[in-house]
Structure formats: structure tokens, C-alpha cells
Amino acid sequence: MIVAMKTDATIEEIERVMDRIAGYDLKALRLPGGERTAIGIASGIPSGLRETLTEVLASMKGVDHVTQVSRAYKLASREFHSTDSVVRIKGVALGGGEVVVAAGPCAIESRDQLFAAAEAVKAHGGKILRGGAFKPRTSPYAFQGLGIDGLKILKEAGDKFGLVTVTEVLDQHDLDVIMDHADILQIGARNMQNYPLLIAVGKTSHPVVIKRGPSATIDEWLLAAEYVLAGGNENVILCERGVHPLERGHTRYTLDLSAVPVAKSLSHLPVIVDPSHACGTWRFIASMSKAAIAAGADGLIMEIHPDPAGALCDGAQSLRLNAFGQLMNELGAVARAVGRTIA
Amino acid sequence: MIVAMKTDATIEEIERVMDRIAGYDLKALRLPGGERTAIGIASGIPSGLRETLTEVLASMKGVDHVTQVSRAYKLASREFHSTDSVVRIKGVALGGGEVVVAAGPCAIESRDQLFAAAEAVKAHGGKILRGGAFKPRTSPYAFQGLGIDGLKILKEAGDKFGLVTVTEVLDQHDLDVIMDHADILQIGARNMQNYPLLIAVGKTSHPVVIKRGPSATIDEWLLAAEYVLAGGNENVILCERGVHPLERGHTRYTLDLSAVPVAKSLSHLPVIVDPSHACGTWRFIASMSKAAIAAGADGLIMEIHPDPAGALCDGAQSLRLNAFGQLMNELGAVARAVGRTIA
Amino acid sequence: MIVAMKTDATIEEIERVMDRIAGYDLKALRLPGGERTAIGIASGIPSGLRETLTEVLASMKGVDHVTQVSRAYKLASREFHSTDSVVRIKGVALGGGEVVVAAGPCAIESRDQLFAAAEAVKAHGGKILRGGAFKPRTSPYAFQGLGIDGLKILKEAGDKFGLVTVTEVLDQHDLDVIMDHADILQIGARNMQNYPLLIAVGKTSHPVVIKRGPSATIDEWLLAAEYVLAGGNENVILCERGVHPLERGHTRYTLDLSAVPVAKSLSHLPVIVDPSHACGTWRFIASMSKAAIAAGADGLIMEIHPDPAGALCDGAQSLRLNAFGQLMNELGAVARAVGRTIA
């Protein structure tokens, strides 16, 4: 941590800051510059102290600003876990050499609908079936999901087609029933900083996909992962799904594909990409899926639907099943071009 | 709702869209233009149908894009409730002629700390005491609040100093205990789209402050309010607290004061402003508080602390108690300049 | 164009708007809805009238808002030019089946430096040599480029190695000398809305790369292209180079790769990608370059330098020459995977 003093800070102010640091049993080093003095802390700072210390120093007289040198997350950091983590679920490995594709409808609407999607996922080499039972909807008047009935259909489809399943958890009090029915939990972008939910998921050992919030920095995203890891759950998968866009006219969000190599350089966790919510239209799914794999993503999660025009949720951004089949072929070629495989 | 066809849409595609609209018992009108045909829906669209219909039409062949003419929220809209709503709590009225100030520490740390703050709030004309018992912290290693012990202190302080109290609810399952101890619920910015929480709060009649999420549009914010209103709880207060900034170097967020007149033009709900979290430093609180009142805010919620440098949470953005006293005097002058009062 | 009236608009207000539209010899159609009336304009609107008409109607009594159905650009639009445009320069074709790579140093520093870079570009299959002579620098104290001396070196290097050359133009009054020395003009992101410069370039027939401004929407970017096209210069190449990021900690900008398929769906113009300025560090160039090609980019423009640590400009984001060579091999594989070639 570096404390930059104001250019007109007095010697007394500088010494008071150094004394304060010393009061925490930390070593302070003076760095006189051309314009101002900075004070470096030349000791390790316990992680429980970091935030408080920053605020204490920032509010002292003569201090201009405080800069962090170290990162606030540890367990999520590649610096403390240098090799790639691989999350394994029923024989599917996320974060290894294979690019894993999850697909399915936004919302589970019926047994027929989900089974048709599951059959297509299986047929074309997808490994994971997605489907929402509890839907977070911006409008209270929109379809909110089938709830537990949806979970039952999901489990049945996963079992029948031999697919791993993933579904969103909105409320920590639904965790048990969701874990009984689905293999992977998803924490949605709007819940990325729902701390009670993160803490509850951290107490389980269920694999969990953490979607990046639309205005979350990468550090905030990794801190959300840190919440789950700090609880003891190591099966964390990061998912980029688009950040707040410059305009909402052509896409819903801006898919930040640089988040893939950035997150993978900072963290050992697998990183997957959801092109569907970012694009908001099926038209750009194929190109952005290819780009995600080329950028180094460990997997994709995308929306497909047997009848997009009749969908109760996010129909416009869902691929038809035959378009999904064709895309899977094309994705295989891109994966091979970057030294990976799909299915 | 307007459906803009592609410039090369065929007559059959146009007719198919018109038929589809007619299939929902809605009237479609053709609007031929210089370059493309648009199709307007010349009937009221039931709110439960709006989202589905948009997606159905957007995914049809020949359609370029679909544009909304009406807004997705109703109960929150001024168009359906033209006069200002006033939320009344124990004699304090939010949304009327008086500008109401809420102040207190970010986190309740001790009885002494909160009582010192409460005494200052009361002495200087504040009406509401704020204090966090359950704290949402970006880092899992930061102080997470005193929990129920904090709530008890809050209630005791409110009672002793005759102040209305407000505290954040993170988890709908804490609602009962929080409502037993605090007069106003706060839904934090990170939870603005935590729908189970919004729905749970909507089933109570407890007043609730809904903070705008850092990447939420004003329409999304009003839709969050709509969730609570749709449940039957009319005591909703909107709170602007800063949107995702261009940089985090000088302020934490960008306080969007235009959100005050915009929200008040679109909605009848009271709108307050939290300058503390947006600024992230006490240095800009005074000027932004004055600006908020000048912009038409119905109230302020700000952080004050008897000893900012020793605070366990957000010390750097807290005003000292005497600075708060001086600011309250200055705010009174600004309020009067725009035809309102404080205290 | 659709005019949405307020819900409480009077019949007189509605009629006044319809009369006003009729006054421009346009046909107005009434679209009564459940909550409000909308008025559609059922005729082609001359492009010179569009903006004025929007403002006139938006400021009329009883009007809530005005929505555009058509786009403001025409010559840049795929709707008016359905096949891909190919820009040809000395045997290099941008926008065809081949992915074209431009590379070179941020700033031309010396003959030795540029020639070393040019040799590497040529050796590894790049077709275009980039190099700045007039540098836009955020700080007035940073190196501003060699000016005309730099241009001479660029021309010499292009001639010697048989490479097409590209360099940035900051000032329309430098156009002649730059066109004498370089094959392609580049309009930088900071100048995307420098209209005198766009107009001046539009009067030439020199190929021009228009970089997207960091806060420009895709429509604003296409309108910048429209300025050049409207002047008669058809040789326009679009370049995505990153938009304003959520944070500047890990990358300089957020590379918006969805802009590639979006721009190519809206426009017939070639679209290339600059991963260097967006990433701000060489570490992510390889993955983002591959992603750009997978997303459908027609080319790349990237920074390479014989000695990044000694560079006078943007050293940290430049690839070493041997890393560039290796990357070109890898890019070839990705290009083939999406049915294209490099070199």
C-alpha cells in the first residue's frame, strides 16, 4: 500500500501517517519525490486489516490518496495457485483442454420443450443442459419460471440424455432443492454481489457458475468468487456475459472478451462465456461464440430453443436447434485452431 | 409497439407479421415509409403479453427491430398517478415540501458510536438515523456488520432520540427481525434486481428505499420499484447513489443528479440522493448535497461518523459530526432558495 | 418516425401534431393504444429534414417522445448496398476473403527501427506497414512524432519491402503531404467526430481507416463513415479499437468484438480490429487477435516493435518481432477455421 501525501503536506503530517502505520506493527518507508512525498508500507498487511487501513490512512490530514499494490483476493488469484483449476462434474471437466458447451432454453417451459433441446444438445456434442426454473425478470409482469416443476423436468432430461445440468439459484433458501435436481448452480449477473447467496453457496461443494455483473470490474468479479472460495467451495467457474453497453440499440450488453485472457491471467479458475445474453439476438451468437473460443474461453453457455418465436422468455436471442447443430461443427474447427477440442 | 421491417422485406413477410399481431386480437396498421415499412399496433397491449410479443415479433422473418412506445411500468408511472406520492413514517413525510435528511454511520459499530451519531442527527435537524447491521462488502475479508446486535442498538437509538430509522436488508429471510427494529428498509444498489427480495418486501407495508444499481437504467430502477408496488406496498422511495463511473480515481461512482428530475417526471415516487457512496470521500459531500437539493431531491441519506479515521467501514466517505452540523445550516439555505424547507 | 403522445394529451394536441406533419407533405397515421396515442409517419422523410423534424415534433405540446424507425446513414448502410465492399490498395484487398494484417510501431522513431519492423511484417505475411509520424498524445509532454521526416521513412520502408503503408492524419491541412507518402489514411479514435477532417478526407479518393471513438455508438461510427462517403470517397475501412472500459486497471479500453458482426450486418464496409490500443499490454494481443478473426474481422492492425522496452510510445502494448512471427502462424490457423486465409 502506498500513501501519496499532498504536495503541501507538512513534515508533521507525514510523520503522523508513518506513526499510524507503525502503530499497526507495519513498516513505513518514506519515498520523497519531486513534487510530493509518498509513504510505502514495506510489510505484509493482513487481509482483514487492508480495507480498514486504507480508509484510516485516506482520511488523515495531508494525505492525497492511497494506492493498493496487492490485490484484495487471494484464493481466486493465480499468484497463490499457479496452475489452472479444473472443475469436474460427472466426467465433464471445465478448465482443461476441452472446450465445454452448455446449451438449452432460457426458461424451462414444458417437458416437450426441454427434451427437444436436450436431445439436440446431446446430438451435437454439448455436455451440459441449461434451463431456468426460477427466472429473474426485469419486469414483474413477465413469466417468472415454472419453479420446482421446472427443476424436476430438468433433472429428468439430464438423466435421460446423460447431460450435466445447470440452473440459476436466486435465493439461498432454494439451494437444497436446486442441488437435489441440478449438477451446477448458476449465480446470475444481477446477483453477483448478493453476498448472503455467495456465502451460502460457499458452504456447499456444488459447482457454481458466477456470472459477471454488468458493471462489475474484473476485480469485483474475482472478489465474488473469493466469497465462495473462502467458504470452502473450490468448484467455481467464472462466466463473462457482457457489460453495460454504450447503447442498447444493436446488442443488449457489450461482451467483454478481453475479460477471458485477463481473468485467466489473474486467476486459476475456469472462464466460460455466455454470448446469448450479451448479444440479445441470435444473429451474432455464431460469430461471438467462435471469438470466445479463440480468446481462450473454457466453455460456452448459450440459449437454444425448439421454437424461438413461441418462447416465453428471451426468444429473440435463442438459436434454433438446427442452427445450433451447424454452429457446433464450426466451433470444433475454431477450437482445434487454438489447440483445443470440443466433444 | 412498432415493428420496423427490413428494407427488403417481402409483402408476404409484412403480412405474416400483421397476421401474427391480429392473432393476439390486436389491431395492426401498416406505415409505409421511404425506405421500409413499419407496422404499428393500434390497440392496448396487456402488460403480461408485452415482453413475449416483443420477442415473438423480433424473431420473425423480415423484421428489422421492434420499438416500444409505452413503458413497461405502470404503478410507478406518473402517467397513472399524476400527483406526488408522499411516504409518511412516524410524522416524517418524504415527497412533500420538506427535504428530509437521513444520516448516520455506514456500519453500526457500538452503542457509543451510534448514539453519538444519533445525537448529532437530532441536534442538527436530521429526521432519520441510518446505520448498517448487515453490511454488503465487496471483499469477504471486510467487516460484515454486527447483525441483530446492531439492530437492537439502532432501535434503542431511534427511540431515545426520537428519530425514524433505516437499515439495509440483504436477505428476505431477515425481513421480520429487521422490521421489528427499523422503520424503513433499504434495498442496496447491488440488490436492486434481487427479485425474491423485492417480492418479499412488496408483501409488507414497510417503507422501503430502493437504491439505483450502478449500471441500472432509470427504467430498470422504476421496474424494481414496480415489483414492490405490484405486491401491494405503496411506500416506495427511490434513491440515486451513483452510476458506474468513467474512472474510479477521484470518485467511486458518478452521481447522476439528472436522475432526480428524470425520475420525478416519469414517476410520482419520492426521490432521495446518497452523495456519500457516489463520492467515496467526504470532500465532495457538501457540494453534492447542495446540488441534490437544488436538483429537486426530496431528501438526502449521508454517512457521518464520530471518528471517521477509526471507522470499520467507509470511514473516508464519512463526515465528522461538526462538519455535518455546519452542512445542515448550508443545506437549509439551498432548500429555501428552491422553495422548500429542511427541519 | 413515430411520435408517442403523452397519456394525457388532448385531441387538439394530437391533431396539431398531425397537422404539422401534413405541413411537410408527409402522411400521418394515428395509432391509438391502450395508454396513449402514437402517430406514425407513413411516407419517406427526406434525409435533410429528418433531424429538424424530430426536434420540431419533440418540442410540441403533448408529445412524450419521438422514435426513429429508419437509420440516419444511407451510403454506409448495407440496406442500400447489399454486397460487401472491397477496398483495394496496390493489390491488397480489404473486405474480401483474405484477412489482412497491418503491423508496425506506434511511432516511427528512426529508420533502423521502422525498417526492422517492416522486415518482420513482410517476412511473416503482413501486407500493411503502420507507423505514426504525427502522434496524438494525451500529455503535451510526451513524444509527438517525427512529422514529415517520419513520413519519408515510412514511404521508403513501404517501397523497399513492398508493403502498403498506413499512417494517422491529425489535421486536414497535412492531407496532401501524407497522401504523397502513405497509401492509407487513418483517422484516430479521438478524431472520429472531427468533421472538417472527415469532410476533407471525403474529397480525396485515398483509402481511409476510421477508428471508432471510445464512447461512440455504432450508429455514430457509421455516420462518421457517412461523412467520408457523402464526399465521394468510397474507400472507407472501419476499425474497432476499444470502447470506454469499466475500469482501466487491466486493459486500457474494452475491445468490443461484437461491433464486428454488428457493423458488418449494418454496413457493407470492411471492418478491421486494433487489439493493441484496447488491451494496452502485449500480453492479451494474441488471444484478442485470434478472437477478432473468429468474430469475422477483415483485418487486424497491431503494434510491434524491435525493442518495446526502449520505445518512445506505447512500448508496453507492442509485440516483439519474434512474438509477432509466431502469432501470425497461429492466426493463419484461426482464419482457416472460419473459412478465410491470411497471406
Next chain:
Amino acid sequence: MIVAMKTDATIEEIERVMDRIAGYDLKALRLPGGERTAIGIASGIPSGLRETLTEVLASMKGVDHVTQVSRAYKLASREFHSTDSVVRIKGVALGGGEVVVAAGPCAIESRDQLFAAAEAVKAHGGKILRGGAFKPRTSPYAFQGLGIDGLKILKEAGDKFGLVTVTEVLDQHDLDVIMDHADILQIGARNMQNYPLLIAVGKTSHPVVIKRGPSATIDEWLLAAEYVLAGGNENVILCERGVHPLERGHTRYTLDLSAVPVAKSLSHLPVIVDPSHACGTWRFIASMSKAAIAAGADGLIMEIHPDPAGALCDGAQSLRLNAFGQLMNELGAVARAVGRTIA
């Protein structure tokens, strides 16, 4: 400047960085931490070296990132010029105790139009007449301004009504003619990083308003001012006019009023606010103008028009003349509430 090494940096890598710093005759200090070593530079760094040094160090092996302690601008900084600068033009003082209001039409359309506006400005206590002769328009098909004929009308109106005049300069080659006709130059938001223009204006002593670019950080804005100051022109006025918004539905841009106290704390230059372009509609001008003054702005620049519905440019965001008169009264009250005056 602080160089944070990677956690696994070797002793050799650390020493190589320290040697490199020493090679520039700067003193390096090692700051060992719990996780990583940082290296502080404990000497003043010449401003011409800062950027290069940052890039050199950032690209060295073992380096994680480089952090700035000092700011890149000097002449614009309050640290080097602690008292407020006051820019004086023909008896009008910007940056002193008085809040100065500039008003006028977006574009000069005719003598009658500008004279009507000028008369209103004068009558209601405005000091500066604004009016565009060369208009930057997003669309090439929109009205581009009257050019020199507009300048002549502006000068005539300024002379007749005893008003200081301001107009935008788009091209440095128009500087002479504009300086002959107008008292203050305006550099528009889209040109904030048009360096040839900034340099040209820096060589004059004409007062200049620099609008903040819609995606410019405050530091970038101050660096734009530094360009002009570094040329010798001290008469620089900063103008906040809105940053890239979360959505463009309700306002054009997000007026960042916190930029006023932030810029005034970092810099000694006067700061004014343009509410018209940010809001994009006259409806929110009154509240945002009051808020700007309450936030500490030294002035306002706003659009007024005798006949907004007939305006050729930005009619929807222009106030009618009588609304302007009423607003001026209200602004006086707010100014007095914060210890300042208008007119």
C-alpha cells in the same frame, strides 16, 4: 512512481528494475510486502520522462504493474497554483465570486433570431452570448452552420447589446477569423483531444472554453487544458457537458456534476457547466442549472431560442426566452444560498 513486481519475481528481476531506474539517475527504494515486492522511485521524475519510463518499466520481466503517484499535468494543477484563476474578458470575470451565465442559440440562423436571443440574454442578466457558426453535426445531412456570415452576426449582436461572445472553433485554420469576431473560443467535446487545435489555441491569448469529452476522465480533461496552458495561453475555462450515459432514452448524456468540485479541487481553473447538451431536452435544464450552481460551478452555458420548434439545430433542448428569464431569477436565489451572485 511505484513498480509492483509479480509475486514470483526473482531477485534478479527485482534488481534489474532497480538498476534500470538508477540508470535514469533516479533513486529506487525496495518495499518488500507480504506477497510481493514493490519498488518506489524516491526522486522527482522529469515530466518528459514520465510516460516513457512507465512503459519501459511496465514491459520489463517480473513486473506486474506500474502505478503513478504524481499527476501528469502541472500547469493545470492546483498543487502548483493554489489560488483560483480568474479569466477576465471585457469586464466579465469567470472564476471569481460571481456566477456568469452564457446563453444563446445552438446555431446562428439569422440576424433576427440571434438579436432576439441577445436581447433576452442582456435583459435577464446574462453576460455572454453564445451562438454556433461552424456546427459539428453527427450526421453529414444536418445543418452545418452559417460560417463566416454567422460570425458577423454574432459580432454585431455582441457589440449592440454589450455582451461578451463565445463560439465554437472546429478547425485551427479558422482561428484568426473567429478571434476577429468572437471574444471566447469554444473547443467542443468531440474535439477535446484534437491536439493540433489545442496547440494552435495555446499559441493565442484568447480565452477558451474546453468542453469535457463524453468519455474523457477528469485527468484527460485537465491534460487537454495542459496543452493550451503549456503553449502560454492562461485563459482556460473548463466546461462539464455530460459523459456517456447508461442509456440515451431520457437524457442525451449524464451530466457529471461531481466533476465540478473534483476539477476545482484538482485545478485552479474556472469550471462552468452546459446543462443543455447533457439533458437534451429543455425539461430538465432548470433543475440541472440550479444544481450546477449549488455544486460550485463558476458559470453556465445554455441554449435558448426565440422559437425552439422552428430551430434548425437542437431545438428540443433550447429554452424559450421567457422561460430563460424566469430561470435567471431562480438561479439568483440559488447563487445567493451558496454565497455567490449572478448579475
